[in-house]
Amino acid sequence: MTVARLKARPAISPREREVSRQDPRSRLVRLKDQAAEVPREPARAAAEAAPVDRTLSAVSRHGLDAFAFFVANLQTGFGPFLAVYFSQAKWTQSDIGFALTVGSLVALLGQVPGGAFVDVVRSKRFAAAVAVIGISGSAFALAVWPSFPVVLLAMAVHSGASCVLTPAIAAISIGLVGRARAGERLGRNASFAAVGNALGAAGMGAIGYYLSNGAVFYLTAALVVPTIVALSRIRAREIDPNVFKEAAPAQAPRTAGQDGVRALLTNRGLLCFSACMVLFFLANAAMLPLVGSVLTLRASETATALIAACIMVPQAVLAVSAPAVGRAAERFGRYPVLLLGFGALPVRGLMLAYTTNPYGLVAIQVLDGISASVLGVMVPLVVSDLTRGTGRFNLALGAVGTAMGVGAALSTSMAGIMADRLGSHSAFLGLAFMGFAAFMLVALIMPETRQPAEAA
Numbered sequence: 001m002t003v004a005r006l007k008a009r010p011a012i013s014p015r016e017r018e019v020s021r022q023d024p025r026s027r028l029v030r031l032k033d034q035a036a037e038v039p040r041e042p043a044r045a046a047a048e049a050a051p052v053d054r055t056l057s058a059v060s061r062h063g064l065d066a067f068a069f070f071v072a073n074l075q076t077g078f079g080p081f082l083a084v085y086f087s088q089a090k091w092t093q094s095d096i097g098f099a100l101t102v103g104s105l106v107a108l109l110g111q112v113p114g115g116a117f118v119d120v121v122r123s124k125r126f127a128a129a130v131a132v133i134g135i136s137g138s139a140f141a142l143a144v145w146p147s148f149p150v151v152l153l154a155m156a157v158h159s160g161a162s163c164v165l166t167p168a169i170a171a172i173s174i175g176l177v178g179r180a181r182a183g184e185r186l187g188r189n190a191s192f193a194a195v196g197n198a199l200g201a202a203g204m205g206a207i208g209y210y211l212s213n214g215a216v217f218y219l220t221a222a223l224v225v226p227t228i229v230a231l232s233r234i235r236a237r238e239i240d241p242n243v244f245k246e247a248a249p250a251q252a253p254r255t256a257g258q259d260g261v262r263a264l265l266t267n268r269g270l271l272c273f274s275a276c277m278v279l280f281f282l283a284n285a286a287m288l289p290l291v292g293s294v295l296t297l298r299a300s301e302t303a304t305a306l307i308a309a310c311i312m313v314p315q316a317v318l319a320v321s322a323p324a325v326g327r328a329a330e331r332f333g334r335y336p337v338l339l340l341g342f343g344a345l346p347v348r349g350l351m352l353a354y355t356t357n358p359y360g361l362v363a364i365q366v367l368d369g370i371s372a373s374v375l376g377v378m379v380p381l382v383v384s385d386l387t388r389g390t391g392r393f394n395l396a397l398g399a400v401g402t403a404m405g406v407g408a409a410l411s412t413s414m415a416g417i418m419a420d421r422l423g424s425h426s427a428f429l430g431l432a433f434m435g436f437a438a439f440m441l442v443a444l445i446m447p448e449t450r451q452p453a454e455a456a
Contacts, residue, residue, distance in 0.1 A: 056176050056238060063233025064173060067128075068189040070227040071165065072196030074135055077204060077220030078103075078158055085213040089146050102152050106159035108405040114163030115398025118171055119391065122241055128168040128231055134161030136224035143217035166401070167394035170380040175239040179388075179451075180330070183381050187326025190376035194319035198312060269386045270396055272445045274403040276342070277379070279438035281407030283345055283431045284371065286415030290431075291352060291361055294424050299358040309362045317369025318376065325377045334382055335448045341374025342439040349432025353425050379404075385449035 086096045121127045138154035138161070169189065177185045204216045288310060295306045329337045348367035355361055380397060387396045411431075418427040 057235060059233055060176060060235045060238050063230050063235075064176065064185075065188065065192050066230035067227065067234065068169065068192040069196040070223060070230055071132070071169065072193040073200035073203075074132065074139075074220060074223045074227055075162070076197055076200035077139055077216055077223075078135075079201070081204060081208060081213065081216045084208070085142070085146075085216070086151075088213050095148065099148075099151050099155055103155035103159045104405075104409070106156045107162060108402060108409065110160045110163035111398035111401035111405065112395060113398070114160065115167045115394035115396070115401075117164055118167045118394035123236065124168050124171045124175060124239060124241075125231060125234060125236055127164055128172065129228060131161040131165035131168060132224055132227050132231070134158070135165070136221045136227075139217045139220035143214050143221065146214075163398065163401075167397045170384075170397060171394055172234060172239060174380070174384055174393075175241065175243050176234070178240065178243060179384065182384060183326035183329035183377060184323065185326070186377045186380055187323040187329075187373075190322035190325075190373060191319045193376075194315045194322065198315045198319070201311070267386055267396075269447050269449060270383070270400075272441075272447075273382055273386065274400050276338075276438055276442050276446060277400055278403045278407040279434060279441055280342060280345065280371075280375070281404045282411045282414070283349065283434035283438060284368075285408035285411035287349065287352065287428075287431055288365075288368070289412060290415055290419060290424060290427055291365075293419070295358055295361060298356070302358070306358055306362055310365050313362060313365040314369035314372050317366055318373045321370065321373040322377055325373050326381075329377060329381060329450075333448050333450045334378060334385065335446060337374055338378055338382070338442050338446060339439070341371045341378065342435070342442045344368075344370045344374075345435035346432045346439060349428050349435050353428035353432065382449050385451065388451070 082100065083096060086099065091099075118124060118127050134157050138158040141150050141154040141157075170186070173185045173189055174182045204219060207219055208216050291310055292307045295310075299306060325337060344367040348364055348371075351364045351367070352361065355364060379400060383397045383400055384393055387393045390396075415427050415431060418430050422430075
């Protein structure tokens with residue numbers, strides 16, 4: 001038996017071993033050199049994706065101020081002057097009621113489609129311009145052809161255009177200043193709108209008294225010119241079209257076209273806020289008409305002047321306090337400001353129930369101005385917070401507007417039944433109870449919607 005002989009491996013000298021072995025330090029140096037030559041794409045992408053600090057020019061800022069002012073003037077013509085105009089044209093009360101009902105139904109049903117339209121249209125200025133022209137055209141039709149079919153069509157066009165105009169203004173405002181300064185900007189809008197409402201009501205009332213009620217609608221139609229001029233002063237390049245698609249810091253961005261609607265339907269905060277708004281308007285909408293009825297019974301000679309004062313006092317409070325409400329929402333958060341606005345409602349109802357002095361009823365309307373200033377700022381601001389990253393801000397704003405309309409529609413009927421069967425005192429107490437329920441709902445279920453990155 002033979003055994004195979006193993007070949008002896010030649011010995012490797014130490015010098016040869018050092019030459020064949022790769023020096024790890026030289027490899028590290030080579031990797032550093034390669035890293036210096038290759039650009040860092042993730043860092044560059046992150047830098048490009050970082051939000052740009054938008055600076056709003058004075059031209060756009062003043063243009064938006066004037067636009068909010070003239071839009072309020074434009075909408076004032078469709079307030080109490082409609083009933084006076086139709087009565088002067090010898091319309092029956094049933095025809096007047098039917099025409100107003102058509103406008104109310106379109107306003108209620110058109111909130112969501114109007115918001116969806118603003119979401120789809122890339123140019124929010126274009127959407128606002130179309131709405132303004134529609135409102136002006138409906139006013140012109142009312143003045144020139146006050147026949148029943150034309151009036152119904154004009155009321156429907158006005159309500160539909162208003163459903164587009166409200167979210168368009170909010171979208172333009174937040175697109176101009178960004179989310180961090182949205183509260184202050186929305187408060188400024190509300191302030192200029194309140195001044196516009198007050199001056200518009202006074203000017204149109206004087207024109208209706210000295211000229212004719214039809215002249216009010218000619219003036220309303222003519223207001224399209226300064227309104228469009230003010231809108232054109234807002235620079236389109238300063239409006240960020242993607243501001244509503246920015247994801248919150250703690251979440252990944254959603255794809256608006258795929259799951260935006262589903263995200264709204266499953267958004268607990270948005271559903272809670274809508275429920276709170278239904279209860280608020282269920283308690284709030286009927287208070288001023290009920291005050292008007294009480295003033296007519298207790299001070300028939302001065303009832304008209306007192307009712308006008310009840311309208312003017314909240315507008316004055318709104319004009320003064322709305323900017324401060326916006327700043328407070330940015331500094332302290334949305335939740336405490338909402339509690340303030342909702343808390344003023346039950347207090348107002350209780351005071352109206354136990355006040356017999358007509359001038360005291362007017363003074364209590366200061367609380368109405370506080371609630372109006374809070375909601376005028378907080379509704380678009382909270383909806384913007386809750387729909388961040390979905391790209392469906394205007395659609396959600398329309399849905400919340402529908403909830404507000406449902407509450408307002410039920411409020412007048414409920415208060416009328418209580419007043420007829422139980423008296424105005426019990427009606428005010430019932431509305432105050434509903435207001436307290438709305439306050440408690442906010443206190444218990446509403447989350448704080450301000451993002452930590454937006455804290456001042």
